[in-house]
Amino acid sequence: MNLKLIWQLLKKEATQIYNDHSILLALLAAPLLYFALMGSTYFNKDEENVSVGIVDLDNSHSSRAFLNKINATQKVDITHTYLDLNEAKNGLYRFDVQGLIHIPSGFENKLKAHESTPIGLILNNSKFLSSNDINKSVNLVAMDYAVESRENFFKSKEINPSLAAKKAQPIIAQIHAVYNPANNYGNFLLPALFILILHQTLLIGLSESVALDRKNNLIPFIFNDAPLSFLNYFFGKTGFYFLLYAAYTILTFFVIFPIFDLPLNNSMFTLITVSFLFFIATIFYGWFISSFFKSQARAMEVMAFTSYPVFLITGITWSFKDMPLVIQFMSNLIPLKPYFSFLKKETIMGVESNLYSNEIVHLLLLLLLGYVAVLLRFYYLKKQLLNRNVEVA
Amino acid sequence: MNWPVYHIFKREMQRLARQKSARNLYLIIPVIVFILLGLIYYKGALREVPIAVYDNDNSTLSRAYIKSLEASPSLNVTYYIASKDKLENVFVSNNVEGIFYIPKDFHNDVLKSIPTQIKIYTNSTNIVFGNLLYKSAQEVTQLLSAGVVVKNIAPLGINPDKIRGTVMPIAINTKVLANPQYNYVYYLLPGLATVLIQMILFFAASRAFNNEWKQDTYTDLFTTANGSVVTMLLGKYLAHLVFGLSLCGFLFAIVFPIFSIPIYGDIGSLLVLMLLFLTVNIALGFGISLLFKDEIIALDVAIFYNSPAFVFSGFTFPIWAMPWFNRWYAEVIPYTHFLTGFLKIYQLNTPFRFIIPELQKLSIFLCIAVIIIIIGLIINRKHIFLQPKMSTI
Incomplete structure (x- = not known):
């Protein structure tokens, strides 16, 4: 060389x-x-406050409380309120919102009567990240309701509150996102x-x-x-x-x-x-x-x-x-x-x-x-x- | 028919067909890249993500849990961790994306109503796996947990009709619009392919005029156009448009069917959007070409402007989660607006009126392109508007 x-x-x-x-x-x-x-x-590494629209046909204390809980999550921001599904669909088409939560009438009554209360979640899945985040947040809030409902049932059977809480969620999935803790x-x-x-x-x-x-x-x-x-x-x-x-x-x-x-x-x-x-x-x-x-x-x-x-x-x-x-x-x-x-x-x-x-x-x-x-x-x-x-x- | 326009069109078609660069851009690159992208994601959705399980309980319930994991279409138990294994190395040494740890006394604790936690570690260096594992782990665990709750509440006396409403009071009926299959080919290929179409057209158009100066063929162009810049622009535009539309045809009529990608929306609306999108990019390219006499500088500008288009489009990471400058930059790239309109039609099947805002924004880009063209014409007027003597040489 x-x-x-x-x-x-x-x-x-x-x-x-x-x-x-x-x-x-x-x-x-x-x-x-x-x-x-x-x-x-x-x-910022992650998204927050994904815009979500709601159609609350029940318009009750329970439906508002449920929606407030969803709105309180980090990922979801309820930005639009629609009067009916048609109007909501247009909002979704305009990309004003990435997802819709539809609460049918009778939500509160069914909830109080301990009947299964279906709600609609419509996701615009053209972008996976936002769609996943909305889905996750809504499901987590629904799970909170499930735990509360189970706990109340056990309490109603004169089981002490501490044991009722334990019985309500016997198995918990504790998920750790390794190497990227916030995933x-x-x-x-x-x-x-x-x-x-x-x-x-x-x-x-x-x-x-x-x-x-x-x-x-x-x-x-x-x-x-x-x-x-x-x-x-x-x-x-x-x-x-x-x-x-x-x-x-x-x-x-x-x-x-x-x-x-x-x-x-x-x-x-x-x-x-x-x-x-x-x-x-x-x-x-x-x-x-x-x-x-x-x-x-x-x-x-x-x-x-x-x-x-x-x-x-x-x-x-x-x-x-x-x-x-x-x-x-x-x-x-x-x-x-x-x-x-x-x-x-x-x-x-x-x-x-x-x-x-x-x-x-x-x-x-x-x-x-x-x-x-x-x-x-x-x-x-x-x-x-x-x-x-x-x-x- | 304006014959000079036709002559310029024909001349440009022949020029592009002869140019190695145009052959690379309009033929070789799209064929290779579109097919390659489709092949990368050809499986569409992730299935059977490999996971490892550490069963520290080895009980009936823990085995039932593992069976549930195995039954999940998203998971595949490929490794059973032994006590000698180093947990931190299991991900790499055993090629798994998740580790499920079932604690000792899992079954006994459930029987004694002591809440028990299944620890799940996800390899979130890739969030595609991380998200899928999170979802699947929650589903499997919650189902088992709910099953235990049902067994616990049944003997306490409950109307069978109320069991479901008590255990899971809010049932979420999820409707997924636009890619309900969560298919990655449907998700990524159209987005990536269209951004490449933008780049191809922009690059080719950014050399439309300066290359003529470089090759000393501008005088011939000027003469063929009878000295009319509008004729030159129109003829060249039509030629590039033909190539652009051919690319779109290749994408929608060949690549999409090969990878079974559906188009839900109206083809007519898609064509209008594509036409405007192609026109905007050709016009912007022409503007750059007229502005920068040196085609290498023009190409540099084109590469620098277009390369980040996909990242900024909000397709994989939302624009609202970006810092303000990036949000602004995203707005000044036509692809961002095209993509929104494209997703509306192609995946959400929206009526035409919903893409009008995107068409309006693309029209603004067209106006800007015209202004750039005019500035280019003014700056390089000596090279563009040849004197009669020159033009007849």
Whole structure:
């Protein structure tokens, strides 16, 4: 390896980035802007006060008390009162409310007579989060009524109040949402989202630069410049990206995670080291893919469209084992997959190191795969250039 | 027919067909990405989430409880925890998403009317599993608890007709509108695919004019249009609209049927909404293209503006739970408003009048696009309004 040559190439790359506003924007402005813009979207982490409409045809003390209890829950806010179901349906259609509670007449009488009292709950399930929250809140309040009713029954049979309370709810499900105690959306999505932002901006910036080199015949020029070995070229070309994203990694885990109150449960050294491996693998992949483009704009366009697929294919929002085998196979070829799994286990769950060693081995294998792919591609381009030069001569 | 418009339309269709970039955007990316997204979620709903059980009681009642867990379609008991297992590692080492801990003396405590708690730990690093486990655990536990209560109250003397009303006084009849199957393909694929359509059209349109300058073909365009900017805009608009509508056709007529995604609403209303949505994005893209002579800058602007559209649309996380700036940003992206109208028609099957507010908002975007186009025409007038001499070269 020729360190002087690597340093020259590194400086050349830095100058190219500095002079190209688009690459500069992708590498320096976009990560920070997206951190702020997209990260802050989930700053509150969870929703509260989902708007709900009511149709209270009973309009009794009991129905109002029931609705007040629902309104007192953190997640639900009764914002609209409708006179009938038709009017309510229109409110739902206008998206004024996400759900409707319909209390039929006779609610209070049935409740007092200890008869089963049906109420209607209509949910707009076009957005799962709000629909789930309304459903959960209404059911919890109904459960409170059930416990109270059972307790009153036992008391009426001259069982002492303390025992009556115990008999009313003999088995309780005590549910603990581990690793995300509030079971909120922010803690679930933000760690992966921050990594995705870094991953995508790196891919876009690098692909633009490599495509620009190919367009301007700079890769052949570099070959001609000196008899470079592959490693000299690669370290020189991508060293700047690695250093920049190493800095972003440190920023992410030391500044961004604490700002958003995200868990960092295990060894920071392991986390940073594996993150560096991940970014090296991403650089290999990025260089390999972008070496097929000769247009900066085309490289940008294609990379911009990979964001959603590469994020979703990792199974971060879905059950990985429930995806088709071919998709699982493809996912396993992407460095984000083992890295997300590692991040979850090491940083969020804080499990013992032997439980995430498979992910590190997986990442190393992908790094090797990326290296081989880049090496072969590099020598292919070199051979192509030499052949062209022979033809010209 | 205005023939120059037809000539521009034909010229643009041919230009787009020849361009590698347009082929990527209008053909390769949607085919790959739409199908990929559908395949990721092809199972639709989560079933048989793997759970582990620690039965510290090993009694008739605890076994009955485990049988109830096994009978639940959402749960699958895949591991029985032994006393030597470290509870904190069970999630990872046994690939389970939930742990159910049945305490010692569970059965005896129930018999003695001592309330007993079943501890349930959910792996909420993924809230999709967390929410499903919460719901299923509550259902199974409450059912068993209610069964115990019924057994306890029967001997105390109660009218059999009143048992249900006493144990569960409020019966919630839930009606789920818009995706009652809780199917993730129905939920996510249409949303993701339509945001990609917005991005595709916007990106392609943002290179409609500046690419002509870059390729030195603008003079030909100007001449073909007889020097009329309106003709140029109209001809190009129609060409992009044809491509946009083809994308919609591919989505609704091919991708939706492949993944059995139903459209509940009126196709005519959907077409009106889609037409306006496509028009807005094409027009905004044209505005950017006329404003920024450098197509790479135009593309940067298009990527930066469009990339967060899905996150800000309120589809997976509600807009009202976002900080004020993000709420404002969400409002200035056309996709946010399109999505509301789209969900109203496609999932709630609302009459046309309910999407009028969204159509009005999209029309405002169209006006803004026209203003941007005019500003672009003014700023780059020297490059747009060619002198007669120039135009005849």
